[in-house]
Amino acid sequence: MKRRLIAALLAVFFVSNTEGINAQKKSKRKSKSDVEVQKITSLSTTPKLVVGIIVDQMRYDYLTRFWNQYGEDGFKRMVNEGFTAKNHHYNYSPTSTGPGHTSVYTGTTPAMHGIIGNNWYDKDLGVNVYCAGDSNYNSVGTTGSEGKMSPNRMLTTTVTDQLRLHTQMKGKVIAVAIKDRGAVLPGGHAANAAYWFVGKDEANFITSSYYMNNLPNWVTSFNSSDAAEKYKKSWTTLKDINTYVESGTDENNYEGKFKGETSTSFPHNLPAIWDDNNGFDIIKATPYGNSLTTDFAIAALKGENLGKDAVTDFLAVSFSSTDYVGHQFGVNSKEVEDTYLRLDQDLARLFKELDAEVGKGEYTVFLSADHAAVQVPTYLKDNKIPGEYISYKEISAKLNEWSNFKFGSEDLIKNVSNDQIFLDHKVIANLDLDPKTVQEAFANELLTFSDVDKTYTAYQMWQNNYTRGIPYVVQNGYNQKRSGDVIVVLKPGYISYSRTGSTHGSPRVYDTHVPLLFFGKGIKKGSTVQLTEIPDIAPTVSALLGMAAPNGTTGKPIEAVLQN
Numbered sequence: 239m240k241r242r243l244i245a246a247l248l249a250v251f252f253v254s255n256t257e258g259i260n261a262q263k264k265s266k267r268k269s270k271s272d273v274e275v276q277k278i279t280s281l282s283t284t285p286k287l288v289v290g291i292i293v294d295q296m297r298y299d300y301l302t303r304f305w306n307q308y309g310e311d312g313f314k315r316m317v318n319e320g321f322t323a324k325n326h327h328y329n330y331s332p333t334s335t336g337p338g339h340t341s342v343y344t345g346t347t348p349a350m351h352g353i354i355g356n357n358w359y360d361k362d363l364g365v366n367v368y369c370a371g372d373s374n375y376n377s378v379g380t381t382g383s384e385g386k387m388s389p390n391r392m393l394t395t396t397v398t399d400q401l402r403l404h405t406q407m408k409g410k411v412i413a414v415a416i417k418d419r420g421a422v423l424p425g426g427h428a429a430n431a432a433y434w435f436v437g438k439d440e441a442n443f444i445t446s447s448y449y450m451n452n453l454p455n456w457v458t459s460f461n462s463s464d465a466a467e468k469y470k471k472s473w474t475t476l477k478d479i480n481t482y483v484e485s486g487t488d489e490n491n492y493e494g495k496f497k498g499e500t501s502t503s504f505p506h507n508l509p510a511i512w513d514d515n516n517g518f519d520i521i522k523a524t525p526y527g528n529s530l531t532t533d534f535a536i537a538a539l540k541g542e543n544l545g546k547d548a549v550t551d552f553l554a555v556s557f558s559s560t561d562y563v564g565h566q567f568g569v570n571s572k573e574v575e576d577t578y579l580r581l582d583q584d585l586a587r588l589f590k591e592l593d594a595e596v597g598k599g600e601y602t603v604f605l606s607a608d609h610a611a612v613q614v615p616t617y618l619k620d621n622k623i624p625g626e627y628i629s630y631k632e633i634s635a636k637l638n639e640w641s642n643f644k645f646g647s648e649d650l651i652k653n654v655s656n657d658q659i660f661l662d663h664k665v666i667a668n669l670d671l672d673p674k675t676v677q678e679a680f681a682n683e684l685l686t687f688s689d690v691d692k693t694y695t696a697y698q699m700w701q702n703n704y705t706r707g708i709p710y711v712v713q714n715g716y717n718q719k720r721s722g723d724v725i726v727v728l729k730p731g732y733i734s735y736s737r738t739g740s741t742h743g744s745p746r747v748y749d750t751h752v753p754l755l756f757f758g759k760g761i762k763k764g765s766t767v768q769l770t771e772i773p774d775i776a777p778t779v780s781a782l783l784g785m786a787a788p789n790g791t792t793g794k795p796i797e798a799v800l801q802n
Contacts (some may be wrong), residue, residue: 283602283800285600286546286548286551286600288602289552289603290343290554292420292555292556292606292608295560297569297610307482309582309583313585320763322755323753323755326606326772327772328771329711330349330711332715333608333743333749334608336423338607340423342606343775345775345793346793347715347773348716350790352392353369356368356369357655358720361719367391369391370387370419370422371391372448373386375388375447378444378450378453379461382436385446389426396425396788397426397775397788398411401550403786409551411425411429412425412542413429413555413556414443414554416556418434420558421434424554429449431542435527437518437519437521438517441464441467442461457541466521471509472509473505473506473576474504479572485572485574486570486571488572492570492614493568497511498511504572504576521559525577525581527558531555531558531559532584532585535553535555539592540595550783557581560577560578563577564739565740568740569614570613570614589603599759606752607752609749609750610750612731618731624729625732627734627735637651637659645669657725658722659722659723659725673697674695677697680723691727693724694724699721708745728744760782760801768798770796775793
């Protein structure tokens with residue numbers, strides 16, 4: 239009896255235990271299955287619209303310097319709702335507009351994509367060329383030559399090209415800017431349209447026959463509405479100028495003046511100096527140019543029905559006026575501060591329209607810059623900080639004189655531009671000289687100039703693989719077929735520019751450190767101080783969308799940005 243009872247209890251225990259183990263196994267299998275499903279559904283995120291924003295000449299510290307002056311719905315919304323890369327840098331030089339826009343969208347550097355400057359000396363043609371110029375196409379929307387543009391000199395695809403390919407050309411790509419290169423290069427080779435602004439007495443957004451033969455009705459309507467007319471007014475500060483304690487004095491010797499002005503201080507009476515400054519062209523050098531760009535971007539959003547279906551579209555917007563203002567007045571000016579406070583409002587206005595037209599949480603935005611800028615050297619000097627001005631014209635003259643003494647010819651230099659010396663290889667061959675030896679001789683002679691910090695030869699760029707520091711940055715900007723024979727790096731704070739206003743172009747941290755903000759669909763909230771680089775942007779967006787990265791990509795996705 240006891241044996242039967244014990245056997246029965248053991249049987250019940252065995253069955254119960256087996257059921258428990260099986261249940262655990264099923265539970266584990268279910269959990270594993272759930273994970274697998276989650277992995278599958280998270281391979282890509284499909285926002286209805288991606289908005290890429292480039293702020294021309296934006297230093298990273300404009301976020302922090304002006305933070306307390308910003309509203310809640312522009313820069314702060316991006317930071318608070320999205321992801322901030324605090325240590326984001328250009329990893330090449332020259333740091334300028336054409337290469338900058340191209341690098342953001344191609345995910346690589348001039349060494350690969352070929353846009354080595356805004357303009358550069360073409361060694362094959364023997365002439366200077368423009369990064370977006372193309373005489374094979376005609377202007378659309380103007381009788382002038384301002385529309386003879388295309389991305390023909392860009393050697394690789396862009397993230398916008400990849401979107402077009404990924405969606406079987408169904409996803410729309412529209413690019414908008416004041417500057418032609420700020421629209422043409424981000425739009426890529428396969429953009430539906432790129433538009434830029436012509437001022438003077440026209441005040442129209444135009445395009446190239448590369449994209450279309452006639453402007454769409456919505457663009458014609460925008461131009462005929464005289465949208466730019468409302469910005470023909472005095473430029474006064476958005477807030478009480480006495481609250482602009484994040485910038486220098488209003489009247490100083492570090493700023494340039496508009497033609498017809500006798501002072502650098504506010505207000506700037508634009509109507510009074512209108513004709514002296516080519517009419518509507520003056521808007522470009524004020525925050526009103528950014529406002530006009532925002533007006534047009536919103537018109538494009540609605541006119542092209544962007545983000546209205548299940549196929550992801552892309553709106554590329556470049557705010558060019560920040561660069562014009564920085565060049566004119568310098569990075570420490572009240573004009574720059576006011577321009578960014580007004581841009582903050584324009585961003586808020588754009589985001590509000592995106593919320594209404596596309597839907598909050600249905601779009602993804604990134605914001606960065608094409609380069610930063612240096613403090614005005616005269617301002618640095620007045621504050622006992624090293625800074626100076628150099629003249630490449632004078633350097634070239636001295637080099638020619640030295641070359642005649644050294645090699646018996648003053649004709650060895652063909653061009654000096656973008657901190658590079660282009661040598662005449664035909665003359666070198668005729669003199670029976672070794673190109674490597676000539677390059678090294680010029681590089682060594684340049685080091686005797688007090689303003690020059692470092693020099694590198696094309697031979698060094700070819701033979702070495704630099705992984706850090708200034709030579710790494712220089713090499714990433716060096717294109718074997720397009721760049722010069724000797725690269726010059728000036729001392730920190732030394733520039734080739736006018737004695738007022740700021741500029742850029744060097745491999746120094748003040749030109750490379752720019753913001754990178756993401757927010758919207760598929761983006762984590764957070765920040766990082768880990769080094770990220772400009773070529774990382776395009777592959778990050780590509781990973782978000784689950785599509786191939788641009789075909790020259792050398793960057794890598796920023797894992798911390800993307801939701802799992």
